[in-house]
Each structure stands twice: as C-alpha cells, then as structure tokens.
Amino acid sequence: MYKNDLYLRALKGEIVERPPVWMMRQAGRYLPEFIKIREKYDFFTRCRTPELASEITVQPIRRYGMDAAILFSDILVIPQAMNIEVEMKPGVGPWLPNPIRNQKDLDRVIVPDVTVELDYVMNAIKASKELLNNEIPLIGFAGSPWTILCYCVQGQGSKNFDKAKEFCFTQPILAHTLLQKITTTTIAYLKEKVKAGVDAVQIFDSWGGMLSPADYQEFSWQYINQIIEALKDEVPVIAFGKGCWFALEEMANSKAAALGVDWTIKPQIARKLAGNKITLQGNMDPSRLLSPPSQIKKIVTEMIRSFGKDKYIVNLGHGILPNIPLENAKAFIDAVKEFEA
Amino acid sequence: MYKNDLYLRALKGEIVERPPVWMMRQAGRYLPEFIKIREKYDFFTRCRTPELASEITVQPIRRYGMDAAILFSDILVIPQAMNIEVEMKPGVGPWLPNPIRNQKDLDRVIVPDVTVELDYVMNAIKASKELLNNEIPLIGFAGSPWTILCYCVQGQGSKNFDKAKEFCFTQPILAHTLLQKITTTTIAYLKEKVKAGVDAVQIFDSWGGMLSPADYQEFSWQYINQIIEALKDEVPVIAFGKGCWFALEEMANSKAAALGVDWTIKPQIARKLAGNKITLQGNMDPSRLLSPPSQIKKIVTEMIRSFGKDKYIVNLGHGILPNIPLENAKAFIDAVKEFEA
Secondary structure, X not given: OOOOOHHHHHHHOOOOOOOOEOOOOOOOOOOHHHHHHHHHOOHHHHHHOHHHHHHHHHHHHHHHOOOOEEOOOOOOHHHHHOOOOOEEEOOOEEEOOOOOOOHHHHHOOOOOOHHHHOHHHHHHHHHHHHHHOXXXXXXXXXXXXHXXXXXXXXXXXXXXOHHHHHHHHHOHHHHHHHHHHHHXXXXXXXXXXXHHOOOEEEEEEOOHHXXXXXXXXXXXXXXXXXXXXXXXXXXXXXXXXXXXXXXHHHHHOOOOOEEEOOOOOOHHHHHHHHOOOOEXXXXXXXXXXXXXHHHHHHHHHHHHHHHOOOOEEEEEOOOOOOOOOHHHHXXXXXXXXXXXX | OOOOOHHHHHHHOOOOOOOOEOOOOOOOOOOHXXXXXXXXXOHHHHHHOHHHHHHHHHHHHHHHOOOOEEOOOOOOHHHHHOOOOOEEEOOOEEEOOOOOOXXXXXXXXXXXXXXXXXXHHHHXXXXXXXXXXXXXXXXXXXXXXXXXXXXXXXXXXXXXXXXXXXXXXXXXXXXXXXXXXXXXXHHHHHHHHHHHOOOEEEEEEOOHHHOOHHHHHHHHHHHHHHHHHHHOOOOOEEEEEOOOHHHHHHHHXXXXXXXXXXXXXXXXXXXXXXXXXXXXXXXXXXXXXHOOHHHHHHHHHHHHHHHOOOOEEEEEOOOOOOOOOHHHHHHHHHHHHOOOO
C-alpha cells in the first residue's frame, strides 16, 4: 500500500528492521519554509485552505523524510465547530473570548454536523494524500475531551488550568455534559477523517497530567476510551497523555494500538507499566534537541536500545520547539535511520 | 519541647495517634488577615520586616491550628542575596530584569555572606519562634538549586522554562557553575536558619519534574543531595519535588527525613517506590480544595487510609491557591484532626 509502511507495521507490533520516526508538531514553526507561509496567511486560513494545509503537512517530509506525516491542523477546530469562538492571538496563543463557565454558556454549545462544519479538514486530508503520493501514511488527530475542555473553560493557555479544574470540581454535572458533547463531536470528526483517508489517529491529552489519578479517570480517560472504542475497528488509535504515566497500566488494557509517553518516564519503566504487548511512542525531551547534533544522536540511539526496536515509534515527548536548529532536527531523524540493532 | 510535637514525631517515623497536618503556602494569599497586610506593605517589605513576616507566619495557625508553622519568606531571597536583581511584579510574579545567560552574567553572581545579606530572615525566625511560644515546630525552607536556576535564567515564571533548559543543554559548564554557587549559598543559609531556631527544613524543587530522569540527576538531584548531606545531622530535611515521582526510589535512599509528593501519584505507588522506611508528605490536588467541605473531608480521610497514619504528614500536593474559601481550608485541617484509625 505504501512504499514505506514502517509506521503501520510498528503499530501492528510487527518485527521491523528499525523503528519508524516522526516528530510531534513536525509541520510547523521551526521550518523556514513554514515561516514563509505564516508571513502571508493567518493561522486559521492556513488550517482552512487545503492547498496550504497540505503543503505545510508535507514540508517536513521533503526536508527530512520522516516515516509518517501528520496533518497540519489544530485541536481547537473542534470547539470552533461547536459554536465556541476561538482566536489565535499572536504572542498569546489560543484565545476564547467567551469561555464556558455556567449552564447558560453550555447551552449555546452544539454538537455540529462535522461533514459541514469541518469539511475543510477533510479536503486538507485529501490534498495531503495526493501530495504524499503513497510514500508514507498520514496521521489524523484530535485533542482529548479533557484537554479541549481546559481551553473552553479557561479561555486561554494556562500553567495549571485552575479555572477549568474549578469548573469540574464545583459543577461536575455541567463538566460531564460538556465533555460528552466534545466526545460525541470528536468521534464523528475522526470517523470522517478516516473516510477522507487518514491511516491512524492520535488523541492528544496534553493536560491530563494535571489531574490526580482518580480525577483523570473521571474527567479524562473515560472519554478518551469512548473515542478509542468507537474508532478501534477502523484505524489504529494512539493515545498520548502528557504526564499521564500513572494511568499507563489502564491505558495499555484499552483497545489503543499504541501509547505515547513524555520524557519524564524511563523507557524501561514505561514498558513495565504498559506491559510488553502494546506499541509505545516517544519520548525525548523536546528541549534536548538544543544539544549538539552528536549528542542528540547518542541520546536517540540509547533511547531506541532502552525501548527496544520493535513495538516502538521514535518521537519526542511533546511537540518540537520553535527555536530548534534545522541540523538538530535532522540529527534526530538521521539517528533513527542509521540505527543498527 | 513543644506542646504539640506530632510533626517532629512523624518525621522520626514514630507511631502517632493521628498524622500531623500543614499546608504548603499556608501563610498567605487565601487569608483575609494576610490580604490586609498586603494592602499596606509590598512583597519584599513583608519578607524583610521581622514583625510582619512573623505575624504572617502565625496567622494560619491562629485560625486553623496546624501542627507546624512554615516561615513566611520566598525562595528568591537567595538569588537576591547572590547579586541577582529580583522584583515581584503585580500580576506577573517574579521578575528578574537581568537574567543569567552567559559567562559575563555569571561572573557577577556572588556567594554572599548570608549572616549579613540574609540576617532579616534570621530575625524573622526569631520573632516567629517567640509568637509560636513553644506550641508547634517551625519549618524553614529553600528552593532547590535547579528551581532557583530556572528563575535566574528564564527571568520569570514559565510554562516550560525553555530558556533555562536551553542554558543547561547548550552551556552545561556554566549551568553547573551557577548550580554550585546556589548550592553553596543555600547550605550556608539553611545552617544559619537552624541556628536561628527552625526545627526542620524543606527543599522545594518546584520544577524538577520538567527534566528527564537522566537530566534530573545531572541538574537537580545531585545538588539537593549535597544540601541534605550538609544539613542531615542538624535537622530533619524534607525534599519535595513536584513531578519527581520517577526519582522517588533514589530520593528515598538519601539521608532525607521525608519526601513530599504531588497529587499525580497514588499513595500506594508512592509507598511502593519510596519503600516503607521513609516518611511521606502530601498530596491532595490544591484545586480539590474547591470541592464542597464534605467532599474534602472524604478525600482527606481516604488519603490518610491510603498512605497509612504513621510515617505520614498530611499536606497538599503543591501550594494552596489564592481563591480557596476559608471553610474549605478548615475542612481540610479538621478532617485530619478528626481522623480515627
């Protein structure tokens, strides 16, 4: 099906000559060819224009030859489609001028027809598939319902999402209503993405690690698991939870094809907690890409040996930072391609 | 020695009728009597005036009767004494206008005579001891060298302290020089605090959990351990590392009297990783103090049962938030006092 199907084989747990590699946020702000596009078109124009989104999606592949592409888009297209206003403020990031704080706010949140509201994403997928020309698979993604709630309630990024947690802990019924609306929308959205051609989907739970293990079960995992259950028979689902080491054992018992882990867990401990059956993905500290290329290569090689080359997808532990030198990103990818067992 | 020595007995691992309780950041911004003082005096005036610092230190004790007091002060008095300018910007927090980024910046950092530069802290301790009148012990504290470096290099609070990590990963020799200067100053500072009368010292490693396990060893733990080794024969040392679950086993093998843990680890897992010999402190999510008082009491009781009443100090998993209702803080403390094994 694909000239290079290493990524899909690793998701199935097959024996591979070397692990596949891609980088979270690989399509974006550290690439000069992306910055050129950004100078001309604002954030949502880039997301909404299939020619731009697909071009940005394949830029890192052209330069470095990763084993999978990930669609250029944003997790906040979901609340946008749900009738929650989302802006991108330069220098601030996501900005939701009318955050959800009470029943009245919640009443205006809709479960949209994603084939209408988010058709631009499906068109971006089709355009990307064309540019990729059956070379490598394409990953689609969504934020976890909890992570989306964090932005919807807080109204912007935050160190501790205190307002989001206050909402959940003081108005749990409203919180669960919002979480279920997001979950229902996300399932429909990801199913459309699969129809449009993505080969796997990743759920990003960027803020799950801000919850206690009990609260994570209540406000995050049960909704992620709904999504996994709804998608599992159509495509491999990868669940990435930043800071969610404490739930790895339970996550490994789900129908997810793979689990993403961040850099605060030793590979051996991740394997121990997740068991040896599930594929793991991660986990170099994105800041470590600031080290000299020779040191990056050493860290990557050591990381592969620690995870083991099979049932493993090399990645960062979170998104690549904007200030990473190009040759350092290259060293990361090259180290994987040069790996010898 | 003290009318209530539960806290010191728990640190020694003795059998107690109930665990002691205090709250990180208990002296401060959620208390109306503190807010009154804040309206009249700026941050560093409050820290530098023994009458104010000691009054703030005992305010929560008067209201709730915790089993230990912690001196009102700030971890950033250390870089200030080391010739690094530190301001508190309202609405922003710590602000260091001349951050440390290169050799030239580092050259102006001194290891000060703490008996001169930080004598105001020692006077605040003496004044607090007088107000406490041998009722309960007084805790002194310092930031971990890594956490102090984070502010010195970043220049302010941050979601990921990217500039601090960049400094460490691209200029490791400078980073280690700065870390050692901070460590040497901190040891002298804490020894003076002990002379002035504190009964225990806690090291706050608020940002250790942003490092990978290998980087945590290199840039944080080895310096914390130097401090523990230097102080261990004088007072009990408590090491609190937010997000540092991955290092608990090694921390438990140090000479620390107790380890603080945050809310992302289950009590049973913390005990398993730390072994059963060392006292643990923690770990309710500070945001959970927004739940209704009856639910807070249930969570606290369950937490004590999970940690076990001995070798345990009830606390939050990080500092109390400013927006916590007074009756909720009371429910937290009362639940511990009402605990029956």
